[in-house]
Structure formats: structure tokens, C-alpha cells
Amino acid sequence: MHAFVTVGSTRFDALVKHALSDVVIDVLRTKGYSDIVVQCGNSDFDRSVYTLEGDTWTRNLEGEGSIEVWKFKPTLQQEYERADLVISHAGSGTILDVLRLKKPIIVVPNPTLLDNHQEELASALADTGHVKAASPWPIIAQFLDSIPTGWVGLDSGTGNGKYLPLPHDRPGSIWTIGLDRSRNLLSIARTAGGNNITREVVWGDVLGWQWRHGAFDYAISIATIHHLSTPERRKLAVQDDLSKRAVPQNERSESHGQDVFVPWVLSSQPQPQPKQKGKTKQGRTPTESVQQIAQDTQNVQDEPSKIFHRYYHMFARGELRELVCEAAKDLHLHIGPPDVGVTQGIDIVQDGWERSNYYVELRRWEFR
Amino acid sequence: MVRLITHNLLACHAKGCTTNNFPLQLKDVTIELREAEFNPDFVSGFLSRLEWTALVNAAKELGDTSLPPELPDMVDDDLLKNLHHVLLEIHIDEGSMICPNCGHSYPISNGIPNMLLAEHEIG
Numbered sequence: 001m002h003a004f005v006t007v008g009s010t011r012f013d014a015l016v017k018h019a020l021s022d023v024v025i026d027v028l029r030t031k032g033y034s035d036i037v038v039q040c041g042n043s044d045f046d047r048s049v050y051t052l053e054g055d056t057w058t059r060n061l062e063g064e065g066s067i068e069v070w071k072f073k074p075t076l077q078q079e080y081e082r083a084d085l086v087i088s089h090a091g092s093g094t095i096l097d098v099l100r101l102k103k104p105i106i107v108v109p110n111p112t113l114l115d116n117h118q119e120e121l122a123s124a125l126a127d128t129g130h131v132k133a134a135s136p137w138p139i140i141a142q143f144l145d146s147i148p149t150g151w152v153g154l155d156s157g158t159g160n161g162k163y164l165p166l167p168h169d170r171p172g173s174i175w176t177i178g179l180d181r182s183r184n185l186l187s188i189a190r191t192a193g194g195n196n197i198t199r200e201v202v203w204g205d206v207l208g209w210q211w212r213h214g215a216f217d218y219a220i221s222i223a224t225i226h227h228l229s230t231p232e233r234r235k236l237a238v239q240d241d242l243s244k245r246a247v248p249q250n251e252r253s254e255s256h257g258q259d260v261f262v263p264w265v266l267s268s269q270p271q272p273q274p275k276q277k278g279k280t281k282q283g284r285t286p287t288e289s290v291q292q293i294a295q296d297t298q299n300v301q302d303e304p305s306k307i308f309h310r311y312y313h314m315f316a317r318g319e320l321r322e323l324v325c326e327a328a329k330d331l332h333l334h335i336g337p338p339d340v341g342v343t344q345g346i347d348i349v350q351d352g353w354e355r356s357n358y359y360v361e362l363r364r365w366e367f368r
Numbered sequence: 369m370v371r372l373i374t375h376n377l378l379a380c381h382a383k384g385c386t387t388n389n390f391p392l393q394l395k396d397v398t399i400e401l402r403e404a405e406f407n408p409d410f411v412s413g414f415l416s417r418l419e420w421t422a423l424v425n426a427a428k429e430l431g432d433t434s435l436p437p438e439l440p441d442m443v444d445d446d447l448l449k450n451l452h453h454v455l456l457e458i459h460i461d462e463g464s465m466i467c468p469n470c471g472h473s474y475p476i477s478n479g480i481p482n483m484l485l486a487e488h489e490i491g
Contacts, residue, residue: 148413149407149413150409150412150413152377171405172407172410177374181484187480190480200374203481204483204484205483205484208381208484211378211379
């Protein structure tokens with residue numbers, strides 16, 4: 001299959017660099033995209049491994065496939081038509097052209113362009129499920145922006161650690177510690193954000209209690225608790241985070257723990273796979289669905305393909321908020337802002353729907 | 369990576385182990401020193417939530433005796449720099465962390481601590 005990467009009429013060094021990186025090329029080839037064409041505009045990239053023929057830099061990939069890089073063409077329509085996947089800057093023209101052809105598109109807003117509304121456009125179209133947007137979810141970026149310098153927090157289910165380097169404009173002002181069950185992902189997360197900065201990551205279970213009391217000032221949990229198979233386990237995960245809040249020992253009378261939970265809700269209905277019934281460890285109710293992710297064993301042709309089973313719970317509207325409230329009630333926490341006669345509670349700062357996901361932001365408070 | 373910033377937060381969570389489960393004791397560790405950018409505002413902000421004695425003792429076990437046994441009332445720049453070094457520049461690459469209460473051992477390998485428990489150890 002054929003993947004087309006486009007940066008539009010200006011330059012977008014980061015997108016071109018990543019699109020041509022071994023990691024991305026490997027992923028694309030694993031997914032079946034062996035021919036990769038990159039329209040690079042005026043972007044810089046390492047040309048040393050390419051052969052220049054006319055206006056086009058080319059490179060043959062080991063085994064099958066090739067990469068082709070060129071700057072501009074009068075029209076990209078032919079490229080869109082030929083492509084099975086488009087990876088694009090968030091230019092409105094490109095997005096609309098590709099959507100009209102009903103081709104899948106991954107949109108990467110260019111953060112170096114000011115006032116061109118790429119981020120807003122990408123977010124709006126991601127909200128409606130038309131595109132996949134590749135930047136951190138604004139709601140999480142804003143939350144981490146709001147965290148005061150000196151706080152230490154937890155990213156429960158950190159995955160590849162994309163939130164660990166935030167906020168970008170105050171590097172090193174807060175430390176988010178990444179927890180995940182996948183050691184492979186943690187080995188990526190520990191260098192998330194690059195710049196030779198090592199992140200703190202811990203291999204563990206989101207249902208584990210591996211922290212001293214009051215260890216963290218804030219916590220985020222993104223696309224994680226929907227993997228837990230029963231309502232009890234999901235509640236436990238929320239309670240686990242609620243009870244890890246720091247209660248300050250100093251003069252302030254109100255504690256400052258904050259949480260954001262963003263479980264994923266898939267925008268398309270996953271297909272239940274009857275043949276794997278009973279294979280997952282945890283029990284599940286009939287309303288919950290299972291998605292099967294089949295993945296070819298990378299680069300090993302003789303081996304049969306492996307199938308990975310992953311569990312997804314589909315959150316319904318209002319369910320996340322309800323889950324949080326139930327979890328809080330069990331911990332004898334008042335729900336609402338700080339109130340006379342109540343010693344501790346959680347305040348729901350905001351909840352909603354963004355980029356096809358439900359989220360809820362909480363503030364944990366306590367009077368001493 | 370496990371650095372003392374994380375060690376200062378981790379506690380044993382094996383079944384039934386709820387008291388005296390912090391701090392975990394470092395055992396057979398190999399360390400590597402790597403420079404990290406000094407952010408005095410972060411260090412002074414984090415200070416009030418540190419478990420001071422646990423940090424001082426863990427630093428000593430790793431051969432760093434730059435921290436005073438009690439947190440002084442006046443925190444000067446030198447102390448912040450020493451704290452920065454202890455919290456963020458000493459990387460424990462290999463070894464294990466042992467619970468002082470139940471003796472459970474949490475291995476560290478390639479800089480990643482393994483806090484997973486077996487099914488029968490989950491409380």
C-alpha cells in the first residue's frame with residue numbers, strides 16, 4: 001500500500017524528520033505501507049541516505065518498498081488519489097481534499113506556524129471523528145500547563161510517555177512519573193520528548209498501590225481505565241488515584257490534589273470476536289465489547305502471525321462522571337466544592353467530550 | 369529510570385503489608401551519574417513534600433553525604449543544588465528494592481523498577 005506525507009507550501013521540519021525516521025517507516029511497513037511518498041516543501045531532512053534523480057530523492061528499503069521525497073508539485077490531487085493513507089499538516093485545503101476522497105488521514109498540526117488555526121481545525125475535526133489528530137489532547141496539555149512549579153504527579157497508564165515532557169514552555173518545572181504495565185512501552189517512555197532527558201518510569205499495575213500515602217500532587221490517566229474489565233476494577237483504579245493525593249503538611253488548609261481521567265471511547269463500534277470468548281482472564285458483562293487486534297509478527301516471515309487480545313470498555317455518556325462519584329462515595333468523600341462542616345471531598349472542575357473521548361477533571365480538597 | 373525522586377514516593381504494596389513499608393531499602397545497586405538541568409524552583413517547590421530522612425538515608429547508601437540529617441529552616445542555593453543532584457542526577461540502573469517490613473524484593477533492571485506483584489501477592 002501507499003502512504004503519502006504532505007507538509008503544504010511552507011516547511012515542517014519535525015513532521016518530515018519523523019516521517020522519514022526508522023521508527024515511523026518500520027511502523028508504516030508493519031501496517032502494510034511499503035511505498036512512502038513525502039512532499040517536503042522547504043523542510044530540512046538528512047539527504048545523505050537518498051539518491052537524487054531530477055527533483056526527487058529516492059531510497060530503496062530492505063526487502064520491498066521505497067521512499068520518495070520531493071519538494072512541490074503543481075497539484076497533489078493525483079497523490080491523494082493514489083494514497084491509501086495520508087499524513088498531513090493541518091492545512092484546511094489538504095484535509096478537505098482528502099476527506100472528499102474518503103481516504104484515511106492523520107493530521108499533525110504545525111506548532112511553528114502562528115495564527116493559522118491548525119490546532120483548532122485539527123481538534124474540531126478530531127472531535128467529530130473525521131480525522132485522527134496527532135498532537136497531545138489540548139485538555140491534558142492545558143491541565144499540565146496549569147500545574148504549579150514544584151509539583152510531582154503520576155501518569156497512570158503512561159504508554160509511550162507522550163505527556164511526560166509537558167508543559168513544553170516550562171521544562172523541568174514539574175515531574176510526571178509514568179506508570180505502565182507494558183515494559184516495552186516504558187522503554188520508549190523513558191526518553192519521551194528527546195533532548196537526552198530521561199523520564200521517570202515505573203513498571204506496575206494501575207490497580208497497584210505502590211506509592212506512599214500522599215505521594216502525588218496531581219494525576220492523569222488517559223486511555224487506561226477502559227482496559228479494565230469490570231465496573232469494580234474501574235472504580236478501584238479511580239479510588240487508587242484519589243487516595244494518593246498529597247495532603248500538605250504546611251500552613252495551607254486546603255489540599256491541592258488534581259486529577260484528570262480520560263478513558264478512550266472508540267468512535268467506531270469494535271467487532272466482538274466470538275471465537276476468543278473465555279480467553280481473557282477477567283469476567284465481563286455482555287454489554288461490554290472486546291476488540292481484537294491482529295498484528296503480524298514483525299519481520300519474521302516464517303512464523304504464523306500473532307493475535308493480541310485487548311479489552312476495551314465502551315463508556316457511555318455520563319458514565320465516567322458517575323464512576324468517579326461512586327468511587328468518591330465509597331471513600332467517604334464529599335462531592336462538590338469545599339463546604340462548611342465537611343472535612344474532605346472532590347470537586348468536579350469540568351467534564352465533557354473532546355476528540356471522541358470523555359474526560360473528567362477533579363480537584364481533591366481537605367480541611368485540617 | 370529510578371532516581372531518588374521516585375524512590376522517595378514508592379512503597380511496598382504486597383498483600384497485608386501496610387505499615388513500615390516505606391522507604392524501600394536499596395540492595396546491590398549499580399548507579400550512573402548523569403547531569404540534568406538544574407531547576408531551583410522545582411526543587412524548592414517539591415521540598416515540603418519530600419520524606420527528608422528517607423532521602424538522606426537513601427543518598428548515603430548511594431555514597432552521597434551532601435545532605436544534612438535535618439532539613440534546615442533556611443534553604444540556600446548550595447542545598448538546592450545538592451538536592452537537585454541527589455534527586456535527579458543519580459540513576460539506579462540495576463539492583464533491587466527490599467521492603468523493610470515484609471522483605472518483598474522489587475527488582476530494578478535497565479533503570480526500570482518492577483513493582484508488579486504475582487497474583488497471590490496482591491492484597
